[in-house]
Amino acid sequence: MRRAHLLLTAAASLAVSACVAGPAPEIATPPPELPQSFAFSAAASDTATVAALLPVSDPAFTALAQAALDNGPSILEAAARVDSARARASGAGANRMPSVSGSVSATGTRTNAAQFGDNLPGGFSIDTEQLSYGGTLSAAWDPDLFGRLRAQERSALSLTEAAGADAAAVRISILAEIAGAVIDWRTLSAREDALGEDLVAAESLVALADIRERAGIAPGFDRVRAETAAEQSRSRISALDSQRAQIIGRLVALTAQSGQQVRDALRLLAPGASTPAAPASAPSALLTSRPDVQAAAARLAASDADLYAAAANRFPQLTLSAALGLLTFDTSTLLDDDAIAGSAGGSLLAPLFDFGRIQAQIDSAAADKQAAFQAYRGAVFGALGDAEAAYGLVAAADRELQAAMREEASATRAAELADVRFRAGLANFLTVLDARRVADSSGERAAAARGRAERARVLLWQALGGNEGRIAR
Known part of the structure; x- marks a missing residue:
């Protein structure tokens, strides 16, 4: 009769809980429709690679990038977040396993015999001091009949994947920043070289104007104008130092190295400037190559598992438990049969009337x-x-670079012709200064345009999901 009563109670609980039980709501997640190709994509026959877009042949970049990968604060923080996510996933998996615990105790008790009064039966006495010894081994297990714990584990595993993708995104972002900083440093050097050539040419004009002034065949105003052009070149060269300081400060933060170490790396011999071709790629490839897309997909999978786990709260939860204990007042009888006690049982927890609490959790998860x-x-x-x-941006930067190089060649040729005509007495000094000024600015513009073309390739490398290549950990 007792067993039948228990079965009837369990059946009633299941019947009532069935009134609120049901599957998780369906949330449509259709895959995004992407175009077949990029509007500015390179030709399909192009065999260029994504990794070649980085300045991997520059020793300064490889040294600084490796330092950042090994000891960069942002990268180490991302790695720690991955370890934290893995630990949570391990804990979620452990929740599906039985839990076993044990305890031992020794308890002393002293009782006041006066509380029992003076009318005790003859020959009856009270032991006022007792010392008991005990031990308990208990176990509990949720068999997870409706998959709530399994869904929680799936969610934790998906979040681990998201953390790993986030860490990859951090690495790509750091490498892109370092590559951009190194390119900026090399561009500043190229601009300084161009301005140095301009300064040499301007100083030669100053010397020429001074000679002509001393000979009385030219006014002093020509010398002053030539000196002004030389001072402009010196001023522009001096302005580059502030940009170098900013680059070093940015690299110190990214690599966790001292300013001197960064300077030493940037002093390494630079290779020749190069603008590799942009690789062909398909929009669909971004789904597997971009870490931020992979992280978003993993979080979507985690939210789906969370929704399933919330819906599983509608169903009963069965918990099986057992305990084995020892209790004795004398250590010599600790292992006697009379000292052994045990229990086993199960509990069924089913939602009956929650007044919408579980549904609110499901709606929130949905x-x-x-x-x-x-x-x-x-x-x-x-x-x-x-x-x-x-x-x-790569296509536009390449067109700008080609135009700047043509402009530099044309302006340099014009300045040379103007100088020849001036020395032959066929042109005045103002014509030479104007031609020289145009040539001076064109050289710096060409160097800056090359730097922008190289930087555009770093942005494309990052946009296509990156490829760490030789510097990957």
């Missing part, structure tokens, strides 16, 4: 999944936009 899906779509189209812009 909204979180919708938000995660939109975040995933945002990451996909953000990646698409980054790649489109980067391809367009």
Whole structure:
């Protein structure tokens, strides 16, 4: 009868809980529709690689990048977050296993015999001091009949994948920043070289104007104008030092190295400037190559598991438990049969009337999944936009570089012809100064344009998901 009563109670609980039980709501997550190709993409026959977009042949970049990968604060922080996510996933998996605990105790008790009064039966006495010894071994297990714990573990594992993708995104961002800083440093050096050549040419004009003034064949105003052009070149050279200081400060923060160590790396011999071709790629490749897209997809999977776990709260939870204990007042009888006590049982917890609490949790989890899906779509189209812009920027920067190089060649030739005509008495000094001024600015513009073309390739490398190549850990 007692067993039948227990079975009837369990059946009633299941029947009532069935009134609120049901599957998780369906949240549509259709895959985003992407175009077949990029508007500014390179030709399909191009065999260039993504890794070649980085300045991997520059020893300064490889040294600073390796230092950042080994000891950069941001990268180490991201790695610690991955370890934390793995620990949480391990804990979620352990929740599905039985829990076993044990305890031992020794308890002393002293009783006041007066509390029992003076009318005790004859021959009956009270032991007022007792010392008891005990031990207990207990176990409990949730068999997870409806998959709530399994869903929580899936969510934790997905968040671990998201943390790993976030760490990869941090590495790519750091490498892109270092590459950009090194390119900026090399560009400043190229600009300084161009301005140095301009200064030499301007000083030669100063010397020429001074000779002509002393000979009385030219006014002193020509010398003053030539000196002004020389001072302009000196001023522009001096202005480069402030930009160098900013670059060093940025690299110190990224690599966790001292300013002197950064300077030593930047002093390494620079290779020849290069502008590798942009590799061809398909928009769909961004789904597997971009870490931020992978992280968003993993978080979407985690939200789906969270929704399942919330819906599983509608169903009963069965817990099995058992305990084995020892209790004795004398250590010599600790292992006697009379000292052994045990219990075993199970409990069934079912929601009967929660007044909408579980449904509120389900609605919240469903909204979180919708938000995660939109975040995933945002990451996909953000990646698409980054790649489109980067391809367009590379094409525009290449056209600018070609035009700047043609301008530099033409302006230099014009300055040389003006100087020849002046020395032959066929042109005045103002014509020479104007031609020289145009040539001076064109050289610096060409150096800056080359730096922008190289930087555009770093942005494309980052937009396509990056490829650490030889410097990967």
